[in-house]
Amino acid sequence: MTEVIQWARLETLEMAIAALEPLEISYIYLERVPDEWLTGEDRRDGLRLEKFDPDEDFDRWERGRIFCADFELRWERLDGAFQAVYVGAPAELPDFVPADELNLDDKTPQEHSYMLWGNRVPDDDLETVGAEEREGQPAFIEFQVPRVFYYPASDQAQRVRLQVREYVEPGSGARCYYRFLGLEEIQ
Secondary structure (H helix, E strand, O other), X not given: OOOEEEEEEEOOOHHHHHHOOOOOOOEXXXXXXXXXXXXXXXXXXXXXXXXXXOOOOHHHOOEEEEEXXXXXXXEEEEOOEEEEEEEEOOOOXXXXXXXXXXXXXXXXEEEEEEEOOOEEOOHHHHHHHOOOOOOOOOXXXXXXXXXXXXXXXXXXXXXXXXXXXXEEOOOOOOEEEEEEEEEEEEO
């Protein structure tokens, strides 16, 4: 499959996201970037990895990604606007232009997967570790990181892996770009 890379500087993400056609299995990764020390609520809700919800107010998030097997749209708020990058199957997105400085045609795509933080917390231990029960998002904990993670996974998932496509230079093997593809459950 031929993939393209495009970018735009946007005041709002609404039209770009509306132009996408997410697959049934699509995900969002959202991140708050605080200007000051994190509050308890920021620590608890400052990172989200969930199934795609078209009703989410994406403009409230400083960083984010919508991703699936066909594409990834990522953004970061800089100087009051969003720097957005689209990588994937050719798509017509308003205000996006080709990223001529990075051509994927001569890159070699390689797929990898990386374990996400945490092991699933058994239901009996949720209260002990300070986790709450969330529908369709079991809690995962990593003792090296002082936070509970929630991933869109089944109750049978013990771990979760992130699937990634990396684009590498054929001669040197240097990675020049990457995008998220999906999640895989480890039972």
